[in-house]
Amino acid sequence: MQAIVCREHGGPEVMRYEEIAQPQPAAHEVLIKADAIGVNYVDIMRRSGKHPAAPKTPFTPGIEVCGRVAAVGEGVARFREGDRVIDRCVTHGTYAEYVCVEERFTVDCPEAISADEGAALFVTGQTAYHALITVGQAQPGEWILVTAAAGGVGVCAVQIAKTLGTKVIAAAGSPEKYDVAQSFGADAVIDYTEPGWPERVQQATGGTGANLIIESVGGHVASSCVQCWAAGGRMVIFGKASGEPAIVSGDELLFGNRSVHGLAVGMVIEDETVMREAMDRLAEWLTEGRLRLHIGQLYPLRDAAQAHRDLASRQTTGKLVLKP
């Protein structure tokens, strides 16, 4: 089969399109023939070797796929050959025509959604869901500030937050990007490359600031979020796309009764019940039209390196999808 293989960690150029052996499912695994493969920011971090869970070389990147079950390993009870499914690998493996995935991270693909949308659902949907609900405890009427709001997770977060009855401020790196977030329902939009943007959040919220901050950029953006954070507010930190960690002083927490929470979705979805409940609600919102998956761009699998270049250089909106 054809697959992307990284024989060393490094820049996008280390991703080679090669012929490798098709894997065989072990016990409790399903073999998936991919129809569409999701690209996630974490794939870039793991390819570069800068992620704590970067795989050992050689490896095939990617953690998300939508396709059909081609074979099942011993002990697999829920799925059989031909089923249309969405899958998530723990650290790598999906940038390929076939991939073996644990049955526990396999879910049915709702009939209403295409393979491209299916490849965009699991990681972004689960991340936005758990940031807002499981960890962030978003409440109706609250102001939610979403950073990187036009990205894969961001567009999902904006829509889920609206579905929960909150008011959303979408913050992104250009007017073109915040226009995208607005088209998915954001109540107010901010370009955080402009100086003084936290003041605009204060104005939008009538001076109280954001009650819940959904933060994935880190560095200066995270530090600025602190300047427009309501008393009693929460911040959920789940990424650092800038490469710099978020730094929040203890005084901001102490003198405002605020709290910061980390979110590693992989740890949350180790609880299969929690993962499947979230997936059921995401599927319900999709079916009802309350959640739309924004596919920013499709690429042939062989062009995965270009997809990484575009995502890393902030040129994309929504989710990028590879086609085998």
Ligand SMILES: NC(=O)c1ccc[n+]([C@@H]2O[C@H](COP(=O)([O-])OP(=O)(O)OC[C@H]3O[C@@H](n4cnc5c(N)ncnc54)[C@H](OP(=O)(O)O)[C@@H]3O)[C@@H](O)[C@H]2O)c1
């Ligand atoms: N903790 C978890 O379990 C978990 C799970 C999934 C995803 N994540 C994180 O969630 C975030 C979103 O993931 P995604 O796949 O949907 O990516 P994405 O949001 O589509 O892309 C990343 C975005 O970050 C912003 N950004 C700001 N500074 C940047 C910089 N210096 N370089 C690159 N991007 C920069 C860009 O938006 P602007 O141009 O608008 O600033 C860019 O489009 C990522 O940080 C990812 O690592 C975490």
